[in-house]
Amino acid sequence: MGAGHAHALYLPGSSPVHRLPPQCKLVAVLGFVLLVVATPRERVWAFAGFALLLAAVALVARVPLATVARRVVIEVPFVAFAFLMPFFATGEKVAVLGLRLSEDGLWGAWNILAKGTLGVVASILLAATTEPRALLLGIERLRMPQLITQIATFMLRYGDVVAAELGRMKVARAARGFEARDLRATVVLARSVGALFLRSYERGERVHLAMLSRGYDGRMPLLHDVGATGAQWASAAALPLTAALVAAAAWMAP
Amino acid sequence: MTPSLEVRGLAYAYPDGTQALFGVDLTVERGQRVALLGPNGAGKTTLILHLNGILQGGAGEVRVGGLRVDPADKKALREIRRRVGVVFQDPDDQLFMPTVREDVAFGPANLGLRGAELEARVTGALARVGMLEVAGRPPQHLSFGQRRRVAVATVLAMEPEILVLDEPSSNLDPAGRRELAEILRGLEVTVLMVTHDLPYAAELCPRSVVLSGGVIAADAPTLELLADDDLLRAHRLELPFGFDPAAAARRR
Numbered sequence: 029m030g031a032g033h034a035h036a037l038y039l040p041g042s043s044p045v046h047r048l049p050p051q052c053k054l055v056a057v058l059g060f061v062l063l064v065v066a067t068p069r070e071r072v073w074a075f076a077g078f079a080l081l082l083a084a085v086a087l088v089a090r091v092p093l094a095t096v097a098r099r100v101v102i103e104v105p106f107v108a109f110a111f112l113m114p115f116f117a118t119g120e121k122v123a124v125l126g127l128r129l130s131e132d133g134l135w136g137a138w139n140i141l142a143k144g145t146l147g148v149v150a151s152i153l154l155a156a157t158t159e160p161r162a163l164l165l166g167i168e169r170l171r172m173p174q175l176i177t178q179i180a181t182f183m184l185r186y187g188d189v190v191a192a193e194l195g196r197m198k199v200a201r202a203a204r205g206f207e208a209r210d211l212r213a214t215v216v217l218a219r220s221v222g223a224l225f226l227r228s229y230e231r232g233e234r235v236h237l238a239m240l241s242r243g244y245d246g247r248m249p250l251l252h253d254v255g256a257t258g259a260q261w262a263s264a265a266a267l268p269l270t271a272a273l274v275a276a277a278a279w280m281a282p
Numbered sequence: 283m284t285p286s287l288e289v290r291g292l293a294y295a296y297p298d299g300t301q302a303l304f305g306v307d308l309t310v311e312r313g314q315r316v317a318l319l320g321p322n323g324a325g326k327t328t329l330i331l332h333l334n335g336i337l338q339g340g341a342g343e344v345r346v347g348g349l350r351v352d353p354a355d356k357k358a359l360r361e362i363r364r365r366v367g368v369v370f371q372d373p374d375d376q377l378f379m380p381t382v383r384e385d386v387a388f389g390p391a392n393l394g395l396r397g398a399e400l401e402a403r404v405t406g407a408l409a410r411v412g413m414l415e416v417a418g419r420p421p422q423h424l425s426f427g428q429r430r431r432v433a434v435a436t437v438l439a440m441e442p443e444i445l446v447l448d449e450p451s452s453n454l455d456p457a458g459r460r461e462l463a464e465i466l467r468g469l470e471v472t473v474l475m476v477t478h479d480l481p482y483a484a485e486l487c488p489r490s491v492v493l494s495g496g497v498i499a500a501d502a503p504t505l506e507l508l509a510d511d512d513l514l515r516a517h518r519l520e521l522p523f524g525f526d527p528a529a530a531a532r533r534r
Contacts, residue, residue, distance in 0.1 A: 161380045161381075181379075181380060182378065184380060185378055185379070185380055185420070185421070185422070186374075186378075188422045189374050189422060231374070231375060234370065234372065234375040235375050235378050237331070237336060237370070237375075238368075238370050238375050238376045238378065239378065239388075240336055240363070241334050241336065241363060241366075241367075241368045241370075242363065242388055242389035242392060242436065242437070242440065243360055243363045243364065243389055243392035243393060243440075244388075244392060245360075245392065249387070249388065249391030249392055251384050251387050251388075251391060
């Protein structure tokens, strides 16, 4: 049971951003991302503006920029193909550092990279300032069906338990001399995954029994009310509203 | 006074045809602590699941504090599940909410409690097992002994008529075992304790019943029962090496 596994992305703190109700932050991030995506890619200065806005949020939330930079690495596999676009896209070619690259491809790559990175950084800031549990409460507050938030809540609770079980199975395999050397090992690994699935399924049944025994009737009792005041909505709206100004300017600029 | 638990002629076969209970009769008076002993496969878990109406459909009846367990009557069933507090063997099955406080609140909140009243129940139950200081923590970050104690608190918060414990001492280290025993001894509540741990039964429960082959095979004061070698052998019960019921009786 490694302490703190579940909160790997969360940076405890009490900044104004941390204190905002989760649903306000969720809506703000969603609005921001939509505005970024809707901005024409040729307005490079607009994206610099968006980046400055996020830097301001990070500053207020006291999330170190180095931490953000380290976590941005997660997007690399997703944007890898963006780097190939300038080489393979058709259209007019331009010379960059002695290479003949497609102009359309260059803009396409920039588009994906800039918008992707801004979206990822916004999500990183959200995750760093909001506990996973609070995020789920926020989603529930935004009228997401309870069934979905319940499933996510249970994943949060039992992720560590299942991972520990997987770890014990791995140790048990190793203790009997198993090494994943070649393709034949997949048979053994597949069986382990199957056994883990069955165990988790049985645990699910036992948990359900325990819930029934304490009067569960299909609905989780609402224990938290994470209501938001108008002022909190207004301060959360600062990010998407400023972003909207930048986006509008980008559209109207000649 | 109405007994906390009355089981009359309870018989049950699982849908696959395996008969688990063949007519169980058991009465537990209010405030008693009773150990339910028996070998694996004797039907102990099946019996527990009948006490709060999760399993049903066989012959016989169960009454909790005078109220009949009738799964067709949803409202009565809710009251039954309040009256019977089951602490399951694996605390990871029992503690499914993100924090200890929410988990302890789950039961009373299902009973309709809210606000200050709910908070008082949660605080009270956690205080009774000495776990108030971990209220805000996720259950997976507690030690096994702590989790077991919180599991007891989750049902205490429902103010049950009878506390049913499934193997309460399993996986506990000796200190955790003793701490749990001290807590259980201090609770003013009827206890039915299912266990293989015969010394633990001797320590906590003045009376024991043996469930074997789906019927109650013996019902006697615990130390007398444990002194009966033939009886223990007949039902695959064994005292640990070095444990002497006569010596335990003298220490009482």
